[in-house]
Amino acid sequence: MPLDNRTASSQSLKLYRELADWYPLLTPVADYAEEAAFYRSLFEAHCRRPPRTLLDLGSGGGHNAAYLKATLACTLVDLEPAMLALSRRLNPECEHIQGDMRSIRLGRLFDCVFLHDAVSYMTSRTDLVRAIATAFEHTAPGGVAMFQPDFVSETFKSSTETGGSEDNCRALRYIEWRWIPDSRTDTYVTDMAYLLRHENGVVEVHHDRHYMGLFPRAVWLELIAAAGFEPLAVPFKHSSLSNTGHEIFLGLRPATNANK
Numbered sequence: 001m002p003l004d005n006r007t008a009s010s011q012s013l014k015l016y017r018e019l020a021d022w023y024p025l026l027t028p029v030a031d032y033a034e035e036a037a038f039y040r041s042l043f044e045a046h047c048r049r050p051p052r053t054l055l056d057l058g059s060g061g062g063h064n065a066a067y068l069k070a071t072l073a074c075t076l077v078d079l080e081p082a083m084l085a086l087s088r089r090l091n092p093e094c095e096h097i098q099g100d101m102r103s104i105r106l107g108r109l110f111d112c113v114f115l116h117d118a119v120s121y122m123t124s125r126t127d128l129v130r131a132i133a134t135a136f137e138h139t140a141p142g143g144v145a146m147f148q149p150d151f152v153s154e155t156f157k158s159s160t161e162t163g164g165s166e167d168n169c170r171a172l173r174y175i176e177w178r179w180i181p182d183s184r185t186d187t188y189v190t191d192m193a194y195l196l197r198h199e200n201g202v203v204e205v206h207h208d209r210h211y212m213g214l215f216p217r218a219v220w221l222e223l224i225a226a227a228g229f230e231p232l233a234v235p236f237k238h239s240s241l242s243n244t245g246h247e248i249f250l251g252l253r254p255a256t257n258a259n260k
């Protein structure tokens, strides 16, 4: 795929389509318990109304929702039907809706709006503005929106990671290789290689290229404020990411109904 053809909807990512059934082996739901507890504590600390409802934009396999749903009625939105199917199996009690975080309008307000790692698929400032506008349109007065990009420009480092897991019959291993094309400052590439071992021992190999957005911290805060939120950056507290400078961005919607 040429570097210019890189919006989330045009990427045709195997991981979220034909390989979606392998997604829980790439990033097991049990690994989300600690971070979901942290997100819940932030929602509870910053929501100026009782936090009862949550809209997750780009909910993927629903791995955070699997924990957040204990105290929040969750509505989960994702672009990809295969990911929604996966999440429906894990979270049958949650509402699932197919949609694009840049354009969906449900005509409803939520106490908490969550744009987790999926917001990293906003690869242009225009897309990011649209996703933040969607968050604002769905945040109730006094509510809070949370944005959790994988990286901002200041924290990005080219790097390689490996990982994977197995269930009773299948196993997955991956290499994740992040780098910035010379011609870009607002995009990085994550090249993923997956080794998929089936129950009969046969191993398949796949390559998947993900284009991700990269924006300076100041741009995030500026765009969150421009949408009508009060912006806030808080350190991301997680055992695997201590002292990395990772932050979470919050948008606090003023408690009055007045828009900007």
Ligand SMILES: C[S@@+](CC[C@H](N)C(=O)[O-])C[C@H]1O[C@@H](n2cnc3c(N)ncnc32)[C@H](O)[C@@H]1O
Binding pocket: 008, 009, 016, 057, 058, 059, 060, 061, 062, 063, 064, 065, 077, 078, 079, 080, 083, 099, 100, 101, 102, 116, 117, 118, 121
């Ligand atoms: C890594 S997964 C999200 C995992 C999720 N945070 C969880 O808790 O399980 C990324 C998801 O973003 C979705 N996505 C990418 N671009 C999107 C868009 N414009 N609107 C909605 N979903 C999008 C993909 O379909 C994919 O399911």
